[in-house]
Structures are given as structure tokens and as C-alpha cells.
Amino acid sequence: MTAQNGAGVFDEDCPSRLVLNHVxxxxxxxIVSALRQGPLRFHALRDRIxxxxxxxxxxxxxxxxxxxxxxxxVEPTTPPRVSYELTPLGGELAGHVQALLDWITLxxxxxxxxxxxxxxx
Amino acid sequence: MTAQNGAGVFDEDCPSRLVLNHVxxxxxxxIVSALRQGPLRFHALRDRIxxxxxxxxxxxxxxxxxxxxxxxxVEPTTPPRVSYELTPLGGELAGHVQALLDWITLxxxxxxxxxxxxxxx
DNA sequence: CCGCATCCATTTTGATACTG
DNA sequence: CAGTATCAAAATGGATGCGG
Numbered sequence: 001m002t003a004q005n006g007a008g009v010f011d012e013d014c015p016s017r018l019v020l021n022h023v024x025x026x027x028x029x030x031i032v033s034a035l036r037q038g039p040l041r042f043h044a045l046r047d048r049i050x051x052x053x054x055x056x057x058x059x060x061x062x063x064x065x066x067x068x069x070x071x072x073x074v075e076p077t078t079p080p081r082v083s084y085e086l087t088p089l090g091g092e093l094a095g096h097v098q099a100l101l102d103w104i105t106l107x108x109x110x111x112x113x114x115x116x117x118x119x120x121x
Numbered sequence: 122m123t124a125q126n127g128a129g130v131f132d133e134d135c136p137s138r139l140v141l142n143h144v145x146x147x148x149x150x151x152i153v154s155a156l157r158q159g160p161l162r163f164h165a166l167r168d169r170i171x172x173x174x175x176x177x178x179x180x181x182x183x184x185x186x187x188x189x190x191x192x193x194x195v196e197p198t199t200p201p202r203v204s205y206e207l208t209p210l211g212g213e214l215a216g217h218v219q220a221l222l223d224w225i226t227l228x229x230x231x232x233x234x235x236x237x238x239x240x241x242x
Numbered sequence: 243c244c245g246c247a248t249c250c251a252t253t254t255t256g257a258t259a260c261t262g
Numbered sequence: 263c264a265g266t267a268t269c270a271a272a273a274t275g276g277a278t279g280c281g282g
Binding site for chain 1 (some may be wrong): 138233
Binding site for chain 4 (some may be wrong): 041042043054055057058074078079080081082
């Protein structure tokens with residue numbers, strides 16, 4: 001059964017809603033997807049995700065870490081190397097996120113064509 | 122192949138990024154999911170999606186309509202009935218979105234437990 | 243009443259500089 | 263390098279107004 005009742009994410013106060021807001025946020029999906037192939041360091045992530053600010057990267061990562069979807073690792077070198085990696089739970093999530101992103105990538109042209117039909121010009 | 126190069130959604134200027142920002146927005150996933158079972162009128166949608174404002178519902182719906190993912194139908198009665206429905210393209214998308222939402226609903230408790238481990242208290 | 247558009251207060255996001 | 267502090271810009275929500 002596919003969560004079609006009033007509960008779950010449709011309920012403003014349900015905890016799942018919090019998770020949704022972290023994951024299906026402007027940057028959440030991109031970060032999760034970027035980490036699919038393995039750990040990445042802070043600046044590597046920033047460079048991979050076009051347009052993200054350091055502030056939002058930092059903030060979104062912190063949320064994902066709190067949610068147990070991403071793990072933060074610090075190697076005590078100088079300068080310290082901090083890398084981020086999906087947890088097993090995050091890995092599950094990443095599969096679904098990637099499917100969504102792949103579909104969007106696949107259909108982007110078609111959708112853009114639809115846009116030009118709905119917008120004047 | 123699963124879109125792992127620098128192109129697509131990771132490129133700030135790629136059209137797919139626009140679509141992602143509409144779909145993976147705070148309300149986009151919920152609207153798409155809510156419409157999965159059939160057409161809904163404006164207020165029905167608002168009531169279904171806890172916490173959404175009429176303004177954001179209206180705005181997000183307009184984006185999804187522009188993207189060709191949702192169709193807007195006006196019955197010329199008094200008062201007019203305006204209903205929203207997924208297009209075939211939107212239906213494809215909804216499948217992926219629903220998978221994501223279902224996973225989040227399923228794992229919400231586990232994730233909340235993880236949060237309490239990462240946050241003081 | 244229904245489906246929005248508009249105005250304004252609050253929240254979120256972004257650019258840039260700065261620190262350990 | 264890996265962030266945080268700060269301030270400006272943009273997104274958001276609530277209230278309200280309005281034509282049908």
C-alpha cells in the first residue's frame with residue numbers, strides 16, 4: 001500500500017514531514033545524489049553541485065547528518081580533511097532520489113518544450 | 122547508466138535543474154503525490170496538504186502546469202470548478218515521487234531516532 | 243462561496259569576508 | 263581546507279480583497 005491516507009507526509013506535524021523537507025529541499029536531492037559514488041570532501045561537493053553556496057551546503061549537510069543519512073568523517077591531519085559519505089540508510093534513500101533525478105534528466109527536453117507551449121513567446 | 126557525470130541536474134544552467142527545483146521544492150512532491158489518485162479541486166488539495174498556504178499552492182501548481190506535469194481544468198459553472206490532474210508525463214513522475222515518499226514514511230521513525238542521537242537531549 | 247492576486251511581516255537563501 | 267559571521271536579496275505565509 002502506497003501511503004494514500006491522510007497520515008504521513010501530508011500531516012504537517014508528522015516527523016516524516018521534517019525528513020521530506022530535508023531531502024526534497026532545493027539542495028538535498030543533489031547532495032544525496034552526489035554522494036552516491038562514494039565519499040566526497042566539502043569543497044569537492046561544492047564544486048560538483050553547481051550554484052550551491054557554502055552556507056547552504058554546510059547547513060543541508062548538517063541536517064542530513066542529523067537525520068542519519070550522511071556520515072561526517074574528520075581525519076586529524078593539518079589541515080583536517082573532512083569527508084561526507086552516505087550511511088546504509090542514506091544509500092537506500094539515494095536509490096529513490098537517483099531514479100527521480102534520472103527521470104527528470106531524461107524528460108527535461110520534453111518538459112521544456114511543454115513550458116514553451118504554456119508561456120507566451 | 123545513471124547520470125553520474127557533471128551534466129544534467131548538477132549543472133546550474135541545465136534546464137533539468139529548473140524542473141528539479143519545481144518538483145523537489147517544499148510543496149512540489151506533496152502536490153504531485155496528492156494528485157496520483159485522480160483530479161482534485163483547489164480547496165481539496167489545500168485541505169489534503171497540511172500546512173500549505175493558498176499562495177504557495179497556487180504558485181507551485183502554476184509551475185507544474187507550465188512544465189506540462191499537471192493539467193488545469195475549469196468547468197464554467199457558478200461558482201467555477203477548477204480541478205487539477207496529472208498529465209501522462211506527470212503520472213510517470215508521480216511514480217518516482219511516491220516511491221521516495223513511501224520510503225521516507227517507512228523510515229521516518231528510524232530517522233527520528235538517529236536525530237535524537239545526534240542532537241543533545 | 244471559489245479560486246486566486248496583492249500587500250506586508252517573517253523566514254530562508256545567497257555573496258562575501260573572515261577565522262582556526 | 264573547512265567551515266562560520268554578516269549583511270543583502272529572495273522566497274514564503276497570512277491576511278485581505280475581488281470578480282464571478
